[in-house]
Amino acid sequence: MFEPALLHDVDIPTKKATFGMGCFWSNDSLFGVTPGVVRTRVGYSGGTTKTPHYRNLGDHTEVIELDYDPKTISYEDLLEMFWANHEYGLTTKLKRQYQSLVLYHEDDQRQAAEESFKEMQVQCKGQLRTEIAPAGPFYPAEDYHQKYRLQGHKDLCRSLGLDSTKLQTSHLAARLNGYLVGIGGKTQFEQDVVRLGLNEKQAEYVRREFERNEGGGLAC
Numbered sequence: 001m002f003e004p005a006l007l008h009d010v011d012i013p014t015k016k017a018t019f020g021m022g023c024f025w026s027n028d029s030l031f032g033v034t035p036g037v038v039r040t041r042v043g044y045s046g047g048t049t050k051t052p053h054y055r056n057l058g059d060h061t062e063v064i065e066l067d068y069d070p071k072t073i074s075y076e077d078l079l080e081m082f083w084a085n086h087e088y089g090l091t092t093k094l095k096r097q098y099q100s101l102v103l104y105h106e107d108d109q110r111q112a113a114e115e116s117f118k119e120m121q122v123q124c125k126g127q128l129r130t131e132i133a134p135a136g137p138f139y140p141a142e143d144y145h146q147k148y149r150l151q152g153h154k155d156l157c158r159s160l161g162l163d164s165t166k167l168q169t170s171h172l173a174a175r176l177n178g179y180l181v182g183i184g185g186k187t188q189f190e191q192d193v194v195r196l197g198l199n200e201k202q203a204e205y206v207r208r209e210f211e212r213n214e215g216g217g218l219a220c
């Protein structure tokens with residue numbers, strides 16, 4: 001039987017963006033289904049502790065690091081998503097783990113982030129807690145945190161051949177991690193089923209989950 005090739009690798013020039021927006025599980029789903037976002041991974045960054053892990057983050061923050069195609073999505077668009085989708089709000093004082101954080105990778109990103117901060121502060125009643133800082137070392141989180149929603153579907157993951165590397169690099173995994181929780185939109189999903197190379201059984205499974213969860217939000 002013909003098996004379509006799964007679209008794990010997308011080889012186009014990308015830029016990096018790094019955001020702390022609360023628990024990284026839901027941000028991973030959110031950005032993973034966003035057109036122009038090619039790959040995502042979650043981890044710890046923003047601090048100085050040498051080998052952070054989930055039970056001991058030190059002074060690091062949970063962040064999502066994503067590779068995006070600047071021809072399809074701008075950094076400004078990503079910033080809009082950043083402001084609109086914080087798990088625990090923008091003005092609440094949070095522990096360092098859930099700090100609202102933009103880690104910029106180039107001066108254009110810094111400028112755009114500072115501009116948007118100012119605009120946001122005007123619209124916002126309380127003081128924004130967001131910090132904007134240069135990106136430093138990024139420590140990938142443990143495997144079980146990568147594409148967390150997707151990993152809840154063990155048989156599907158097995159059929160997709162997801163190993164520890166692919167959990168952080170696969171385009172397909174980034175997309176499915178969102179569709180499975182019902183985000184990304186029906187039209188985009190149906191186009192992606194073909195583009196991502198899912199077979200009928202995989203497509204049917206993801207479609208069922210998508211429809212079951214659509215409109216349910218992104219609770220962590």
Ligand code: MHO
Nearest residue numbers: 022023024025062145220
């Ligand atoms: N609400 C989640 C947060 C996990 S996140 C990776 C929990 O209760 O574990 O910080």
